[in-house]
Amino acid sequence: MSRSPKYLTTPLYYLNAKPHIGHAYCSILVDAVARYERLFGGETYFLTGTDEHGQKVDKAAQARGMEPQAHVDELHLAFKDLWPTLNIAYDDFIRTTEPRHKQVVTGFLQKLWDDGEIYADDYEGWYSTTAERFFTEDELVDGRCPDSGGEVTHIKERNYFFKMSKYEDALRQHITSTPDFIRPPHRANEVLGFLDKGLGDLCISRPKERLSWGIPLPFDAEYVTYVWFDALSNYVSALGWSSTGESTKAFDDWWPGANHFIGKDILTTHCVYWTTMLLALGIPLPKHIIATGWWLSDDRKMSKSIGNVVDPLGMKDVYGPDVLRYFLLRDMVIGLDSNFSEEALVRRNNSDLANDLGNLARRAAGLVTRYFDGLVPEPGAPTDDELAVMNAAKGLAANLMGWVDKLQIHQAIEETMQFVRQLNKYMTDTAPFKTIKTDPQAAARSLYTVVEGLRHAATVLGPVMPVKMAELVAGLGVEPVERLDDLTWGGVAPGTKLGLETALFPRRDLPVSAEAEATPPKKKKKAKAAAKAAPVAADGNIDFDHFMKVELVAADVIEAEKVEGSDKLLKLQVSLGDETRQVVSGIAEHYSAESMVGKQVVLVKNLAPRKIFKIVSQGMIIAADTADGGLALMAPTPRVPAGTRIH
């Protein structure tokens, strides 16, 4: 069965932020899908890159006193250099500041201009520098940017517009007649809902005086191209699409199999802006646009302002890139949000990778070493037990493509692990460590079956954990198979020398915080009593360690305002030296907003963030009730540097 070539893309990551878990997940997902695809015998072209124009980048460069180009030349490496460390193998990395890209965007725009798809008009609105876009009067919140809360300025200016509205019906038609164009399907409904509100035209320019760091419009040098228009074009510029009509081989080969993987936050830009641009240019629409969910922390989006950012990328340094990949791909159902936690990652590592898979390899290898001098024994004729395993291996390989095609990667992994569990059971049932004394032939048969089963599992998990599974296959003494079709039972030749010396996936301890909360799994009986020890003892005392978990720090109040609609609450911005936190505190009846600014207070730093009056509060200020019903704020005397730990 032949498969059509697939062109797999991640979004171009915008250089105004450091790589985070969202970027990493998307790239890992595309990488895994590409590797699966190749295992199925298909061809793939994997594109990623960076989006380097725009005001934020320009500003950041200015702040550093650098030329924007020098700035992005440096910054884009944070992404480009990251991918290999996550075992991600892309085919091309495109930067929007490269000539090959700028050239295509220019041709793109010129063609639209020539075809009358772009017109100039006056535009009036409130512009937010932080969000880099206009808002209507109605959209503003308290006269500020609804996205960033930043300042907006009223601007009236001439700009260029793309006649996007023209394509509303054509796009709706395409979405409704192509059920899996947008995946998962409920996202398609979202886009249709967006279209039903009526599609306007899209402003695609920014005056040069306001934004110089961009691609100049070919028909008006006083303007540069709007960042989205610029960035989205990468999907065809990387293939060398040409506006003159002469298409490149790369474009013809790959574009028909285009799969854009994106985060759900950029659904509209891809499903509406990009698609209508393509319609206007007469370029066929991509085959699929796949919107993934977000990795959350404590059921919330990770964000610096909420203070719940965990550093999943740091996990690769602690646990290894393949373990991180396994966790991300196993624990997220594509399209839905998932919670990220180090604890969940460690549990996955321990139960699936260390216990089930790694340990199985170890026990099989140990027995082969002990009883057969480390040489894989002759299997002999299979009995029903072996036939069951062989059938399961066959079924696994047969089902795999279906799961991957449905983008049920987590399911593909789960099915594989079920097979591994079956191998463990088979090993226990046939007990080669016993039969070796009574029936060496049976022992040989069992061990051969487990080794061969491991080879199947390793092959099928290769796309998820390329390096670790290559190690396992090498440990089994065989050459890896490139294609699933070549994965047939009996690939391990009897007499092969096994080389599985070390544990493939070491067990890990749960992170400290998790262990304190969970019932410790260690030393079953002895630990039981101790484990049940509650944080608060019967006499009401807590032990020293518990107290030390409360992080009290000195904080300087830098801003304060009353919370509208509440008599008691003040919203404070406090500095902890290296970070600023927002805290909502019920002290307004005793302290005015003005009087708080400049004061030093004591903040409970590691209190879980919560919303009070819809405002996120990241900590608590401590105070004492006074005898006359007043309130006395606690503060270090004398004043100490903000952020100083108090204990």
Added chain:
RNA sequence: GGCUGCGUAGCUCAGUUGGUUAGAGCGAACGACUCAUAAUCGUUAGGUCGACAGUUCAAGUCUGUCCGCAGCCA
């Protein structure tokens, strides 16, 4: 406020066109085994399937109302 989706064991989730005692993995308890990374294998416990009402011989599965959560839009 409008629209859409979701709410199933402690946790993460499956549950096909409504049909016998609601499933899996993790976690837990107990047991077996001892080749192995305190591993593996087995057994058990734990759910009024968000609430209420309705349709039906029969509802986690359909309808309505409500509660909670999320997303999109305004």
